Amino acid sequence: MAMMRSRRADYSESTKQALVDSATDLFTKNGYAATSLDAIVKRARVTKGALYHHFSGKQALFEAAFNQVETRAMAQLSKAIDSAGSPWERALDGVQEYIRVCLDPAYQRLVIREAPVVMGIERWREAEEHFSFGIVRSVLERLIEAGEIGDVPVEVTARMMFASLSAGAQIIADASDPKKASAEVFTALIHMIEGIRRDR
Amino acid sequence: MAMMRSRRADYSESTKQALVDSATDLFTKNGYAATSLDAIVKRARVTKGALYHHFSGKQALFEAAFNQVETRAMAQLSKAIDSAGSPWERALDGVQEYIRVCLDPAYQRLVIREAPVVMGIERWREAEEHFSFGIVRSVLERLIEAGEIGDVPVEVTARMMFASLSAGAQIIADASDPKKASAEVFTALIHMIEGIRRDR
DNA sequence: CCTTAGGACATACCGCCGGTACGTACTCGT
DNA sequence: ACGAGTACGTACCGGCGGTATGTCCTAAGG
Incomplete structure (x- = not known):
C-alpha cells in the first residue's frame, strides 16, 4: 500500500509555503534589503526558528x-x-x-x-x-x-x-x-x- | 582680490574624493550590500567620522x-x-x-x-x-x-x-x-x- | 503499549554593521 | 589673540542576520 502522507508533513509544507508567500509579498513591496526576517516570520505567524528550519x-x-x-x-x-x-x-x-x-x-x-x-x-x-x-x-x-x-x-x-x-x-x-x-x-x-x- | 581657496579646503576636497573613489572601487567589486562602511573608510585611510561629515x-x-x-x-x-x-x-x-x-x-x-x-x-x-x-x-x-x-x-x-x-x-x-x-x-x-x- | 529517535518548531543570544553623539585639533576671519 | 566653525576622530547604540539550544510532538520499532 502506498505510504500515506502524514498530517504533520502537511502542516510543515503549509508553514513553508506561508513563509515563501510572506517573503514574496514583502520583497515585492519593499525590496530585499529593506525587508527584515522578523517582518517575514511575523507575517507568516511563525518564528525565525521555523524559517531556519526550512531555509538556510x-x-x-x-x-x-x-x-x-x-x-x-x-x-x-x-x-x-x-x-x-x-x-x-x-x-x-x-x-x-x-x-x-x-x-x-x-x-x-x-x-x-x-x-x-x-x-x-x-x-x-x-x-x-x-x-x-x-x-x-x-x-x-x-x-x-x-x-x-x-x-x-x-x-x-x-x-x-x-x-x-x-x-x-x-x-x-x-x-x-x-x-x-x-x-x-x-x-x-x-x-x-x-x-x-x-x-x- | 579674488578669494583664494584655502589649503584646508583642498585637503577636505581631497579626502571627500578619496571616499568617493574608495566607494566606487568596492561597490564595483563587491556590490553595495556586501560593502561595509568600515571597509570604505579603511581603504580611504579615514574614519567614519570623516565619512559622515561629508555624506549623510x-x-x-x-x-x-x-x-x-x-x-x-x-x-x-x-x-x-x-x-x-x-x-x-x-x-x-x-x-x-x-x-x-x-x-x-x-x-x-x-x-x-x-x-x-x-x-x-x-x-x-x-x-x-x-x-x-x-x-x-x-x-x-x-x-x-x-x-x-x-x-x-x-x-x-x-x-x-x-x-x-x-x-x-x-x-x-x-x-x-x-x-x-x-x-x-x-x-x-x-x-x-x-x-x-x-x-x- | 511503551520507548525513542528525529522532525518541527520556539527562545535566547551573538556579532556585525549602519548610524549617532560627542569630543578635539586646527584654522580662519576679526 | 581669540572665538567660531570646520574637519575630522572615538565611543557607543540599536537593529538585523545568523546560531545554539531547548522543547514538544509524532511515528516507527520492539
Whole structure:
C-alpha cells in the first residue's frame, strides 16, 4: 500500500509555503534589503526558528520566492504559446503574453530587478535559462527554423529582445496611461522585430 | 582680490574624493550590500567620522559614486557624438561608443545593476534623464527631425533601445570571445535599428 | 503499549554593521 | 589673540542576520 502522507508533513509544507508567500509579498513591496526576517516570520505567524528550519538563510528564502514567481510566470507564458498557430503567430502571442507576465509587480521586482543583485548575475542567468528567457529563446529558434527570419545570432538577439521586453513592460507598469503605453510599446517592439524579419 | 581657496579646503576636497573613489572601487567589486562602511573608510585611510561629515550616509555616498561614474561616461559619450557627421552616422557612433561605456565594470555594476535597487527606480530614472539615457534619447530625436526614421514613439523606443544597448554590453563584458560577441551584438543592434528606419 | 529517535518548531543570544553623539585639533576671519 | 566653525576622530547604540539550544510532538520499532 502506498505510504500515506502524514498530517504533520502537511502542516510543515503549509508553514513553508506561508513563509515563501510572506517573503514574496514583502520583497515585492519593499525590496530585499529593506525587508527584515522578523517582518517575514511575523507575517507568516511563525518564528525565525521555523524559517531556519526550512531555509538556510535569507538568500535561500529569496530564491524560493524567486522560483515560485518564475514557475508561475513560465506556466502562464507557455500556455499562451502552446495554443497552436504559425511560428510567427506564436511569437507575437508570446510577446503579448510576456508583457502581461512582466506587469505582475512580483515578477518585475523579484525576477527582473532584485534577483541579479541578490542572487548574483551568474546564478540569475543560470536560473533564467530554465525559465522565461529559455522560452523567449526557443520561440526565436522556431522562427529561424521556419525561415521567418534570417539567421541572426540567436543567443545575443534573444537576450536583447528579452531586455527590451522587460523594459517595455516596466514602462507600461508605471505609466499614467497604460493603454496608450501598451500601444506604443507594441509598435516599438513590432518595428524591432520587423528589423530581423527576413526580407521577402 | 579674488578669494583664494584655502589649503584646508583642498585637503577636505581631497579626502571627500578619496571616499568617493574608495566607494566606487568596492561597490564595483563587491556590490553595495556586501560593502561595509568600515571597509570604505579603511581603504580611504579615514574614519567614519570623516565619512559622515561629508555624506549623510551610505546611500548618499553611493549616489556620489554613481554621479561621478555617470558624469565621466556622459563626457566620453558626448565627445564621440559631437564629432560631426550626419545624424545617422552620429547615431551609429553613439551606439558604438555607448557599448564601450558599458564595458566599464563600474558603469555596469553601479549605474545599470545596483542603482535601480539602491536608489530606488524613481530616483534612478530621474538621474538617468540627465545622463546617458538623455543622450540616447536626444540622438533618437535628431534622427526623427532629420527624417531618417519614421515617427516612432520617442520615449518608449529610446528606453527599449537603452535597455538593449546595456544588455548587449553586458553580453560582451562577460563573453569568452569579446571580439565575436561584439560583432554579434552590433549586427543584432543594426537589425533592430533598421526596423525603425524609414522605408525608402 | 511503551520507548525513542528525529522532525518541527520556539527562545535566547551573538556579532556585525549602519548610524549617532560627542569630543578635539586646527584654522580662519576679526 | 581669540572665538567660531570646520574637519575630522572615538565611543557607543540599536537593529538585523545568523546560531545554539531547548522543547514538544509524532511515528516507527520492539
